[in-house]
Amino acid sequence: MKTFYFKTYVFVLPIASLILLYACADFTEVDLPSSQLTSAAVFEEKATANAAMVDIYSKIRDSGLLTGSPSGICCQLGLYADEFQFYGVSGTTEANFYYNTLLAADPSMAELWNSSYSQIYSANAVLEGVAKASALPAEDKKQLTGEALFVRALMHFYLVNSFGPIPYVTTTDYKRNGAVARMPEAEVYNLIKTDLEQSITLLPAQYSGNYRVRPNKGTAQAMLARVCLYTEQWEEASNAASAVLNQTDLYIWPVSLDSEFKKESTATIWQLMSSPEGKNTDQGNVFIFVQGPPPSVALTDDLVNAFTAGDLRKDNWLKAVTNGATTWYHPFKYKEKSNTPTSMEYAIVLRMAEQYLIRAEARAHSGDLIGAKEDLNKIRNLAGLGNTAAITAEQIIDAVQVERRLEFFTEYGHRFFDLKRTGKLDEVLTAAKSQWQTTDRLLPLPQSELVLNPNLRPQNAGY
Numbered sequence: 001m002k003t004f005y006f007k008t009y010v011f012v013l014p015i016a017s018l019i020l021l022y023a024c025a026d027f028t029e030v031d032l033p034s035s036q037l038t039s040a041a042v043f044e045e046k047a048t049a050n051a052a053m054v055d056i057y058s059k060i061r062d063s064g065l066l067t068g069s070p071s072g073i074c075c076q077l078g079l080y081a082d083e084f085q086f087y088g089v090s091g092t093t094e095a096n097f098y099y100n101t102l103l104a105a106d107p108s109m110a111e112l113w114n115s116s117y118s119q120i121y122s123a124n125a126v127l128e129g130v131a132k133a134s135a136l137p138a139e140d141k142k143q144l145t146g147e148a149l150f151v152r153a154l155m156h157f158y159l160v161n162s163f164g165p166i167p168y169v170t171t172t173d174y175k176r177n178g179a180v181a182r183m184p185e186a187e188v189y190n191l192i193k194t195d196l197e198q199s200i201t202l203l204p205a206q207y208s209g210n211y212r213v214r215p216n217k218g219t220a221q222a223m224l225a226r227v228c229l230y231t232e233q234w235e236e237a238s239n240a241a242s243a244v245l246n247q248t249d250l251y252i253w254p255v256s257l258d259s260e261f262k263k264e265s266t267a268t269i270w271q272l273m274s275s276p277e278g279k280n281t282d283q284g285n286v287f288i289f290v291q292g293p294p295p296s297v298a299l300t301d302d303l304v305n306a307f308t309a310g311d312l313r314k315d316n317w318l319k320a321v322t323n324g325a326t327t328w329y330h331p332f333k334y335k336e337k338s339n340t341p342t343s344m345e346y347a348i349v350l351r352m353a354e355q356y357l358i359r360a361e362a363r364a365h366s367g368d369l370i371g372a373k374e375d376l377n378k379i380r381n382l383a384g385l386g387n388t389a390a391i392t393a394e395q396i397i398d399a400v401q402v403e404r405r406l407e408f409f410t411e412y413g414h415r416f417f418d419l420k421r422t423g424k425l426d427e428v429l430t431a432a433k434s435q436w437q438t439t440d441r442l443l444p445l446p447q448s449e450l451v452l453n454p455n456l457r458p459q460n461a462g463y
Contacts (some may be wrong), residue, residue: 043129056122061272065113065158065443068282077413084297100435104463110446146202150215153195160188164442165357181455196224213273222269222350234362241359257316259381261333265285269350274343282348284334298328312384331410364396372396
């Protein structure tokens with residue numbers, strides 16, 4: 001990690017930034033102070049402590065792995081796997097992802113790494129600041145600590161799935177952070193799980209404010225369900241997903257696909273707020289095009305053809321564009337490419353459909369085939385399809401993977417991570433991409449970071 005992220009750090013929030021962050025009443029209605037704030041003062045007041053936390057969500061939305069812009073994994077891992085065909089300019093980062101020609105010296109690798117660790121650093125700053133605060137009410141301390149632990153776990157989850165063994169950073173101490181070493185993936189997952197379990201005990205059951213942009217207990221439980229799925233802890237994965245889905249007063253299964261990606265969706269578990277008001281998602285702006293050929297990316301024919309007849313997801317979540325001779329498709333989950341008078345869509349990170357498919361897969365592995373098919377059919381039926389024909393556990397698990405592909409395409413690297421965790425990465429991508437190599441399962445560690453901190457070596461194989 002670059003040294004400047006781990007210097008002795010004073011949390012300074014300019015008042016203009018605080019006002020911008022608090023323009024929406026979803027976060028707080030407390031008046032703001034009129035001067036710049038250093039770390040000691042930030043966490044003594046509810047308004048400014050919340051502003052520090054909200055600022056992290058803004059950074060997650062705008063930079064690093066989870067941004068919806070072209071530099072984030074929604075686009076990049078869609079190109080890296082078999083979701084997107086590339087139509088852009090050669091020599092760009094997007095081209096390097098598509099053609100599997102990434103280099104450790106590529107500045108985009110340093111950007112993904114450093115932005116993500118900067119967000120982790122900020123979460124640690126919140127944890128340390130809140131712990132030391134004497135005037136902050138206990139309930140606010142609990143919520144902020146729970147949110148910061150969730151963010152720390154979330155970002156390490158995406159880092160370990162992208163880069164493999166990584167450091168798990170839990171402090172703002174620049175001397176310790178400047179010499180951190182990579183940990184085995186299993187150890188990273190254990191720490192992620194510990195942070196999420198603690199987060200669950202601290203976060204409230206209800207959301208703070210509107211639109212589900214601040215994590216609650218269900219958010220952390222949903223992320224824990226995913227972690228347990230990835231680590232093949234089937235019973236725990238099923239239980240964590242059930243803990244979310246059983247909250248039927250809060251999470252309401254939609255009656256149609258039309259509104260699933262609107263900011264008011266009751267199937268949303270957690271989303272990143274668009275800002276300023278009137279702006280919609282970066283994903284919509286990047287993915288939607290109105291004439292061909294596509295300026296950058298379009299969905300692959302293989303993905304488009306994977307939807308069977310009658311699948312409403314193809315009608316609702318894909319959009320055809322033709323020049324009369326050729327037809328291309330772009331993702332159309334988010335309908336808004338440009339600004340609207342008020343923001344219509346936020347970037348959804350966690351939603352109910354994933355929890356049903358997590359539980360279906362976990363139940364099939366555990367032998368509960370009836371329950372597994374019930375969960376699988378929730379997804380299929382909403383898409384206008386009949387009940388699954390799968391009978392055996394193996395057939396159900398395969399059917400779940402089919403639904404995951406069609407349900408989560410272009411959403412935060414789900415497809416790439418699913419292929420990797422199920423052992424099908426080489427089989428699928430060797431057939432789909434002429435330049436695929438098995439070492440491409442991990443991104444290269446930024447060369448600049450290996451120079452700054454030799455403890456991060458060795459470089460991932462193949463780079």
